[in-house]
Amino acid sequence: MMEAVRVAATAGLRLAWTAVTSPAARVAAVPRLARACTTIPSKYDERDPAPLFFDPNVQEILKRVTGRNYDKIFRRRYDEKRLSPPKYEFLTDEELGELREEMEKKAETLLQMPPVVKQREPIMDVLSRDPALVGFDTCRYIFTDITYGVTDRKRFIVVRDADGTLRQASWEERDRMNQIYNPQPGRKIRSHRVFEEENLKNVLDREEYEFVLDLACAQFEPDDPEYQRVTGRVYETLEARRCYQILHSTRHYGPLCFYLTWNKKIDNLLTTLIQQEMLSEGADIVRLYYLIHPDSKSAGHHVDLSLPLETIKAYMEQDSLQRAKLQLAIQAYQEIVQQRHQCQEDVKAAHGL
């Protein structure tokens, strides 16, 4: 009973606040947690997320949720290149339309999501044991097949240890050899020190999330445990600070949503989306949840595509872990909509329409 009263009182105050402020201001005013990340990031090491991630329905949802803010997608990157003066052209409507279509395709390629796959298993394959070779040298030898046309993944890289064992190279040795003989741009042989825990914390405190994620994409393969640790850490920090919109219209938003949905942490995300009045995106997240966790309680219910609020409500009633907050947010939103509608009616009446 007391709880209900408290909830109602807070709802009243919240209503007053939400009526005055804009959605963007509301999200910005949410207090940031001081201890940004006490949770250990979870990795994709048990269940393989790849079949689900590459499922066309899931891909469609993730692409739709990412957003298309062209100013952000095509923003200026600070890559130490000299600026050149802008060029101007007179265009007709048709030419402009054609160019816009080209740009949409370009945006698609720029928003290509880094794949979400299961962590790779360590390689333990031994090809032969030759104890007769013990003492032939003090160092071990790594043999790399540098045939042209062979991809890095399929390349043969074997190691002859000092004790005579001939084995397949481990993943670290493979990465190093591939980078030496077939260097990829943006990748270093010795990994950046930014990915060490202390430095990562530093960078995340400065809120350079996209920078770290882009660097991780360039340096690691998607199934590298290091990559999954770093990205998991960034996603956890964003979740703790509730600033998901920083990654909106970037290629990392899809994997972020997938990560949160995989680990059943979508409540804060839904609250934020409702506060920003992006209900269709919220409904998309819930649909994604049902695709990833088909055994959830409300999954079997009929999902009406035209009523996003109903979808979110259905999820909230059955499967939500932070029901109260979500309920509050939905209530506040409904009341705002009603107030707005009322306001418009009043204005119309005042004008005599």
Add this chain to the structure above:
Amino acid sequence: MAAPVRLVCLSLPARQLCFHPTAGLRGLAVAAVSVRKPSDGQQHPALCGASSPLVQAIRHTSFFNRLTAEQLWKGVTSVSNAGKKQGRGKGVGKKIAKDLNRGQVIGIGRENMVWPGLNAPILRGRELIQQHQLPKDEEREAKLIKIRDSQGKFRMLKLDPLERGWSGTKMPGRSIGAPNAIGEDSFEGFDTKVLELKVVTCMTAVFGRKRRMSIFAVTGNGNGLAGFALSKATTVQDAIRKVKNRAGQKLLHIQRYNDHTVLHDFFTQYGATKIYVKKMPEGYGLVCHRAIRTICEVVGIKDLHAKVEGICNVQNMTKAFFLGLINQKTHQQLANEKKLHLVEFRKEQLNFPKVVASPEDSVVRTRAEIPQEEELDLTRYLMGGRVQLQRKKYPPPYTKLYSYELYLKSLAVRRNKEKVKLDMLVHEGEVKSFYTDKYPECRPMQPKSLRQEQHQEVDA
């Protein structure tokens, strides 16, 4: 005035008597008597030092104490008009008037007297001070001479490097402050810079050659308001005051793109001076004639490329530039004229088409409505069909030598070493070789600053 007395012979005591102030008229009378004695005309050197001293009669007033110090100095330092024509009285040999009052105080002179009321109090406690003489100050003369010696030297005005104009201590390029306020309108944020300072002459019937200073200056507030003016006056200060106030009366509003450059490329001319102006991105700077650079600084343009062709006359250049600036067309105007969308493409934004302006009446022409001869290229349209001559750029002559190939080969060896060094500093913390861990003496030479730091750490 006493009658002058002719000098016959002058003995030493007599000479002293001459210049002694207390000689007086009595001495003159005595002298008159004593001098008329040897009328036989013979020179008698033995007469000097004889019975009565010969006194030289002196004037107590002459030009020396009748004229002011200024007039006296003018007599010594001035150069005739003819002399000036030949360049006399300029430079090292120029005589400079010295202020002889410097180093002296009223009340203290060669005789070190105590004048109560002037350089001493009248009463010291209950005691009345009497006029008396103190021992002579030997160093006073030496001090005065020293001051006067140091006075005459012509010292060059010390100009702060930031205040300097285009060249040395000359005025062109230097700031002369904001125009004077008129009533309530104060020219806040305005700065005036001199573009030309000339000495001009004309022949007049009354005075002959009349010399005047002519200043051409431009004023602006760094935010789009600017104006230029030409004024003449007899002195430089008067001319400065006139020109900046006049420039402040003739202000123009100039439109800029994002507050850092012009709206678009254009061509202007005034007289025989032609200017091709190009719009440039942030960070490019002002690559143009120094006069145009000064004008851009006061207007508030930070990035520009301008090529002056024809005659580089500063006044015509300024007029041409201002004409071009005020005849610029805004994006909206261009879109309205052409009835087409004006779209911006930026390389750093992956050439994303950004619609900067659309026709206001939303009537956009279609491909079919545009005649084939119409000029659709914006730069050519704005230049009026003019094309700037692009001179061919030749590689430097040393590229043809064999030694250049050797140099390039040596560069190739070193080209990645900077990155390797940085990488090593990041991962290892210091630049070292494979032997450094095992043999501490195998450590590469550190730069001086680092070595000093290490010494400090060791000491501490």
